[in-house]
Amino acid sequence: MKLSFDVAGGAPLAVTLTDLVVAGWAGRDMAAIEHHIEELFAIGVPRPSAVPLYYRAAENLMTQGDRIQVIGGETSGEVETFVFSAGGDMYVSLASDHTDRRLETQSVALSKQICAKPIATTAWKFSEVADHWDALIIRAFIEENGARVLYQEGPLAALRPPSELIAGFTGGAAALPEGVGMICGTVSAIGGIRPAAAFSMELEDPVMGRILRHSYAVDVLPEVA
Structure with missing residues (x-):
């Protein structure tokens, strides 16, 4: 999948990614992981076999559009x-792991x-945020009853750092292979987890005073048999 990013302080970047990995159960605090496991268990999702887990998804699921179906x-x-x-550099952007909750x-x-899997069109060099990674904040808003509602918010200190997740996936390497x-x-x-007609997400860097943003609408197609 060919993706394009506007990189803060740099030239636009075009990349071709051939593999998509979704790191699940990636919390740093086991109590927080258990909370999320219980949150999903409440809607019928079985407990994971290991923590973290590395799910594979088709690369053509990645999209930088403003609407999914x-x-x-x-x-x-x-x-x-x-x-x-x-x-030779690692970059950080935003994604939404949009998921079918019934399945x-x-x-x-x-x-x-x-x-x-919606992907933002902007990115930062990882080296610019590596020394204050834990201070970064992710948040999301949904459209609910005509209002914009805060849906998720938390510091990245609550999640395992990318180097640890990458090493777990690669067997020890600290950087992802190009194409992944x-x-x-x-x-x-x-x-609680719930559907919405629109989803907006942010990655805030309070140290450098900047934010990555991306939003998308959700079109629901009829389920026919």
Whole structure:
């Protein structure tokens, strides 16, 4: 999948990613992980076999558009950081691990494969935020009853750092191979996991005073038999 990013302080970047990895159960605090596991268990999702887990998804699910289409009304987004390597540097952007929640009760892996994965069009060099990674904040808003509602918010200190997730996936290497994109885990939903017609996400760097943003609408297609 060919993606394009506007990189802060640098030239526009075009990359071709051939593999997509979704790091699940990526919390740093086991109590927080258990909370998220219980949050999903409440809607019927089985407990994971290991923590973290590395789900694979088709690379053509990645999209930088402002709209996705889903089957049925039981899907929802999750704000996450997105990391990839290009030209010897690692970059960080934003992604939504949009997931079919009904299918998730049967197979987490298939529920992730069934939905598009929105990716932001802006990015930072990882080296610019590595020394204050834990201070970065991810948040998401949904459209609910005509209002913009805060849906997720938390510091990246609550999640395993990318170097640890990458090493777990690669068997020890600290950087992703070029061509691989990794979605790096999320924080709990405020008020519970639920669908929405629109999803907005942010990655805030309070140290350098900047924010990455991306939004998308969700079109629900009819489920026919």
